[in-house]
Amino acid sequence: MSSTTNSPTHHTSTIGAIGAPSRRNTELMLLVFAVAIPVFAYANVGLAINDEVPTGLLGYGLGLGLLAGVGHLVVRRFAPYSDPLMLPLATLLNGLGLVVIWRLDQSERLQLSSTYVEASPRQLLNSAIGVALFVVVVIFLKDHRVLQRYTYISMVTALVLLLLPLVPGLGANIFGAKIWIRIPGLGTIQPGEFAKIVIVVFFAGYLMVKRDALALASRRFMGLYLPRGRDLGPILIVWAVSILILVFETDLGTSLLFFGMFVIMLYVATERTSWIVFGLLMSAAGAVGVASFQPHVQQRVQAWLDPMKEYQLSQQGIIGHSEQSMEALWAFGSGGTLGTGLGQGNSDLIGFAANSDFILATFGEELGLAGVMAILLLFGLIVERGIRTALAARDPFGKLLAAGLSGAFALQVFVVAGGVLGLIPLTGMTLPFVAYGGSSVIANWALIGILLRISDTARRPAPTPAANPDAEMTQVVRP
Amino acid sequence: MNKPLRRIALFCGFLILTLLIRDNWLQYVKADTLKTDTKNRRISIERYATPRGNIIVDGKAITGSVATEGTDFKYKRTWKDGEMWAPVTGYASQAVGATQLENLEDGILTGNDDRLFFRNTLDMVTGKKKEGGQVVTTLNAAAQKAAFEGLGNKKGAVAAIDPSTGAILALASTPSYDPGTFAGISSKDGETFTKLDKNKDKPMLNRALRETYPPGSTFKVVTAAAALENGKVNGIDERTDTPDPYRLPQSTYDLTNEHGACENATLRDALEVSCNTVFANLSDQVGNEKMIEQADKFGFNEAELDIPVRAAESVYPKDNRPQNALSGIGQASTRATPLQMAMVSSAIANGGKLMKPYMVDQLRASNLDTIETHEPEELSQAVSGETAQALQGMMETVVKTGTGTKAQIPGATVGGKTGTAQHGLKNSEKPYAWFISYAKLSDGSSPVAVAVVVEDGSANRDDISGGGLAAPIARDVMKAVIDSKK
Numbered sequence: 001m002s003s004t005t006n007s008p009t010h011h012t013s014t015i016g017a018i019g020a021p022s023r024r025n026t027e028l029m030l031l032v033f034a035v036a037i038p039v040f041a042y043a044n045v046g047l048a049i050n051d052e053v054p055t056g057l058l059g060y061g062l063g064l065g066l067l068a069g070v071g072h073l074v075v076r077r078f079a080p081y082s083d084p085l086m087l088p089l090a091t092l093l094n095g096l097g098l099v100v101i102w103r104l105d106q107s108e109r110l111q112l113s114s115t116y117v118e119a120s121p122r123q124l125l126n127s128a129i130g131v132a133l134f135v136v137v138v139i140f141l142k143d144h145r146v147l148q149r150y151t152y153i154s155m156v157t158a159l160v161l162l163l164l165p166l167v168p169g170l171g172a173n174i175f176g177a178k179i180w181i182r183i184p185g186l187g188t189i190q191p192g193e194f195a196k197i198v199i200v201v202f203f204a205g206y207l208m209v210k211r212d213a214l215a216l217a218s219r220r221f222m223g224l225y226l227p228r229g230r231d232l233g234p235i236l237i238v239w240a241v242s243i244l245i246l247v248f249e250t251d252l253g254t255s256l257l258f259f260g261m262f263v264i265m266l267y268v269a270t271e272r273t274s275w276i277v278f279g280l281l282m283s284a285a286g287a288v289g290v291a292s293f294q295p296h297v298q299q300r301v302q303a304w305l306d307p308m309k310e311y312q313l314s315q316q317g318i319i320g321h322s323e324q325s326m327e328a329l330w331a332f333g334s335g336g337t338l339g340t341g342l343g344q345g346n347s348d349l350i351g352f353a354a355n356s357d358f359i360l361a362t363f364g365e366e367l368g369l370a371g372v373m374a375i376l377l378l379f380g381l382i383v384e385r386g387i388r389t390a391l392a393a394r395d396p397f398g399k400l401l402a403a404g405l406s407g408a409f410a411l412q413v414f415v416v417a418g419g420v421l422g423l424i425p426l427t428g429m430t431l432p433f434v435a436y437g438g439s440s441v442i443a444n445w446a447l448i449g450i451l452l453r454i455s456d457t458a459r460r461p462a463p464t465p466a467a468n469p470d471a472e473m474t475q476v477v478r479p
Numbered sequence: 480m481n482k483p484l485r486r487i488a489l490f491c492g493f494l495i496l497t498l499l500i501r502d503n504w505l506q507y508v509k510a511d512t513l514k515t516d517t518k519n520r521r522i523s524i525e526r527y528a529t530p531r532g533n534i535i536v537d538g539k540a541i542t543g544s545v546a547t548e549g550t551d552f553k554y555k556r557t558w559k560d561g562e563m564w565a566p567v568t569g570y571a572s573q574a575v576g577a578t579q580l581e582n583l584e585d586g587i588l589t590g591n592d593d594r595l596f597f598r599n600t601l602d603m604v605t606g607k608k609k610e611g612g613q614v615v616t617t618l619n620a621a622a623q624k625a626a627f628e629g630l631g632n633k634k635g636a637v638a639a640i641d642p643s644t645g646a647i648l649a650l651a652s653t654p655s656y657d658p659g660t661f662a663g664i665s666s667k668d669g670e671t672f673t674k675l676d677k678n679k680d681k682p683m684l685n686r687a688l689r690e691t692y693p694p695g696s697t698f699k700v701v702t703a704a705a706a707l708e709n710g711k712v713n714g715i716d717e718r719t720d721t722p723d724p725y726r727l728p729q730s731t732y733d734l735t736n737e738h739g740a741c742e743n744a745t746l747r748d749a750l751e752v753s754c755n756t757v758f759a760n761l762s763d764q765v766g767n768e769k770m771i772e773q774a775d776k777f778g779f780n781e782a783e784l785d786i787p788v789r790a791a792e793s794v795y796p797k798d799n800r801p802q803n804a805l806s807g808i809g810q811a812s813t814r815a816t817p818l819q820m821a822m823v824s825s826a827i828a829n830g831g832k833l834m835k836p837y838m839v840d841q842l843r844a845s846n847l848d849t850i851e852t853h854e855p856e857e858l859s860q861a862v863s864g865e866t867a868q869a870l871q872g873m874m875e876t877v878v879k880t881g882t883g884t885k886a887q888i889p890g891a892t893v894g895g896k897t898g899t900a901q902h903g904l905k906n907s908e909k910p911y912a913w914f915i916s917y918a919k920l921s922d923g924s925s926p927v928a929v930a931v932v933v934e935d936g937s938a939n940r941d942d943i944s945g946g947g948l949a950a951p952i953a954r955d956v957m958k959a960v961i962d963s964k965k
Contacts, residue, residue: 108550109550109551112550264487264490267483267486267487268480268483268484268487269480271480271482271483308518311518326518329505329513330513330514330516330519330520330521332502332505332506332510332513333505333506333509333510333511333512333513333514333516333519334510334513334514334519334521335506335510336506336507336510336514337506337507337510346520346521346524349520349521364502364505364506368506369502369503369506369507369510372502372506373499373502373503376495376498376499376502377495377499379495380491380492380495383491383495384488384491384492387484387487387488387491388488390484391481391484391485391488396480399480399484400480403484403487406491407487407491410491410494410495411494413494413495413498414494414495414497414498417498418497418498418501421498421501421502421505422501422505423497423498423501
């Protein structure tokens with residue numbers, strides 16, 4: 001199945017072995033499943049709701065197949081040694097997300113709501129744009145180390161993106177969180193989703209330069225290596241920015257994501273546990289501090305602790321309370337082990353944001369415990385393949401970049417799914433690939449593109465010594 | 480950098496694992512709790528997604544379903560003669576939920592019962608729409624009508640039982656309500672419900688099952704049973720040793736009678752004219768413990784009597800001597816539901832054997848296949864056959880020549896007992912009129928036992944008596960049952 005050319009050993013070691021199989025045929029096989037499963041799911045929804053195979057099935061199947069096919073061909077041509085799992089995983093999640101968004105479009109209950117828009121065609125367009133961006137990344141980003149040049153530009157870009165929603169006239173306050181900007185003619189964009197990637201680039205570049213200073217210049221105190229005061233500077237700045245986001249944009253999720261991501265990368269770069277301790281202490285202090293005076297955050301915590309009370313308050317018509325959390329819990333519970341079957345649940349009772357922030361609840365009700373576990377494991381696989389890419393990467397910048405992107409992805413999945421499942425307070429973030437939201441889909445396709453590029457570089461057969469003796473020397477010296 | 484990376488990999492795995500555990504907690508451990516949460520709208524959506532199965536009386540549906548316009552609820556419950564049947568069916572409202580049979584047999588009526596699982600799966604394969612099953616009741620439409628119309632504008636309740644099986648034949652309560660007036664989801668439905676709920680006449684109270692009254696003189700039958708069973712009297716026609724007035728033990732209170740010759744009266748005569756003194760004295764002689772024992776055998780002090788709707792607990796209390804003497808004439812703290820008193824009467828009519836009352840005969844699938852049939856069940860041997868014969872003799876005298884002559888039915892032997900129960904502070908409120916009875920046919924079989932209570936029939940309290948107000952209703956109910964057997 002695999003296009004083994006010159007190596008009989010199929011198991012690849014951590015550092016990409018010379019002459020590793022490209023695994024592109026494996027990817028193609030997996031892609032067939034990744035397209036077929038959502039197509040069957042789509043037919044299933046149509047049969048359940050209207051008793052007929054939906055007329056859009058062919059278009060949908062061809063569309064998804066085309067996106068997957070283009071992605072695959074581009075990867076085969078431009079990143080032949082890249083990870084074979086990520087593209088199929090992303091395609092499958094994106095496809096299933098589209099199916100569920102389309103299923104929620106069919107809901108009579110949601111159609112009566114004033115905020116109803118037919119979301120699935122837009123999401124299909126967004127996915128196409130996302131795959132296009134993915135293709136652009138894979139083709140034009142020949143080597144991820146190029147990004148290292150843009151370390152400080154990335155920082156500025158990220159800050160601008162993060163602060164854009166606060167610009168008067170541009171920012172849009174949607175249901176309490178100010179994380180959108182409105183561009184006339186284009187609709188709303190969530191710049192935070194893009195900032196996520198850009199800021200990882202900055203962290204990776206910055207930490208690669210400063211890691212030795214941060215790791216070695218420290219005093220030992222109670223078994224922990226305390227960093228020097230001046231080395232604390234950058235971590236304090238990132239902390240301050242995430243607190244600012246929390247206070248002014250009232251966005252718990254993004255704030256947590258950025259800070260968590262930074263701590264993860266700091267730890268990878270310095271190998272110092274003390275940074276984790278610092279990180280946890282600072283985020284705890286920040287969260288408690290902000291929660292003590294920010295009513296929006298306080299209310300989210302209250303709703304998390306007692307969703308039933310929140311539900312009753314909203315039923316009494318008290319403004320600012322939402323029945324969604326409780327409705328989501330009921331959806332999960334009503335789905336049980338195997339779920340009601342696609343198209344046969346009542347997760348649309350969640351109402352607003354049923355197809356974005358709360359989309360996991362529809363999976364929970366209609367595909368049951370089995371379906372949600374499968375989805376979560378798919379996310380887990382993407383994350384672990386990403387970290388495996390980081391392990392395989394041969395340059396520190398690539399390692400940090402892959403670790404940061406995977407960590408951000410993992411945190412985002414945890415924060416969103418945990419919020420909907422009632423494990424942690426709810427935050428306004430979207431489940432990557434699955435939830436309705438253009439910015440999220442597009443940004444995550446770009447993220448996968450970068451990870452594929454890093455893994456391609458990592459697994460590509462090492463250049464012959466003659467071609468670049470200096471590089472080979474460097475590789476040998478590095479532990 | 481690989482060591483921290485491996486740890487980060489573990490950490491990310493841990494994050495996913497936490498999510499998986501939480502999901503298992505929600506969708507496996509807590510699934511049933513969440514699924515059956517009454518606030519979970521899916522329950523009502525499911526309940527009204529298909530035409531609801533019907534509740535059947537005498538082979539005819541007393542309920543129905545109509546299609547509605549709403550997106551959530553496709554069908555709405557309807558009732559035929561809702562006011563008359565409400566104490567039997569309860570309500571099934573989109574706005575406020577369901578009660579009684581509509582609630583308890585919801586699984587069958589919606590078609591979601593586990594016992595229908597195989598059938599539903601089969602239907603799914605063959606592409607048939609799921610349909611609700613039927614609940615076939617034991618009720619007798621003619622008897623229910625007689626009971627409901629007999630009560631008319633009066634406040635009260637009727638319970639009628641088939642003594643040989645325990646099947647409930649009539650279960651009426653007035654004032655009643657029409658469950659159809661708030662079956663929908665509109666704000667009007669909600670308002671109607673609130674108005675009914677707050678009405679001080681309590682139309683939604685199922686008096687036949689859920690309200691307990693002092694049973695008054697009707698309880699003397701139980702005291703007579705206890706005296707006979709415990710050998711405190713030698714025969715129903717032997718003179719008792721009872722002063723008139725009778726001073727309550729350990730007390731200076733003299734108990735008197737409403738009517739004539741009660742001094743040393745025989746048991747038969749005492750029941751015929753309802754002597755308080757004789758039965759209070761007998762209750763004292765039997766003693767509190769034995770009185771409780773006898774009452775328990777008739778079904779008193781049972782907190783969980785499900786028919787399948789749960790009946791309120793009827794009470795014969797543990798008490799001191801003077802109170803026990805008063806309890807023996809159905810006053811003091813003795814409380815009974817109309818159903819309980821019908822059970823007393825039915826046990827006597829059935830040779831002392833008390834059958835467990837029930838009102839659901841069969842549960843059927845939508846294609847009329849029987850899923851479950853109720854088998855009559857003996858609750859206890861309340862009194863011996865001999866005692867039952869003796870009690871029947873006395874109760875028949877009451878109807879033949881005593882306080883219950885209005886219950887006579889040509890062609891049938893009727894035994895009964897009247898009661899006029901005092902209540903309120905110093906008996907200031909209008910008394911309750913009671914009548915319990917049974918009818919026997921010429922072949923010796925007894926098709927019906929009934930208990931009637933009327934809370935306040937007329938403005939004039941002197942007119943309120945079991946014999947005058949309640950007995951004619953009991954007669955009509957019994958006659959309706961006998962006629963429908965022919």
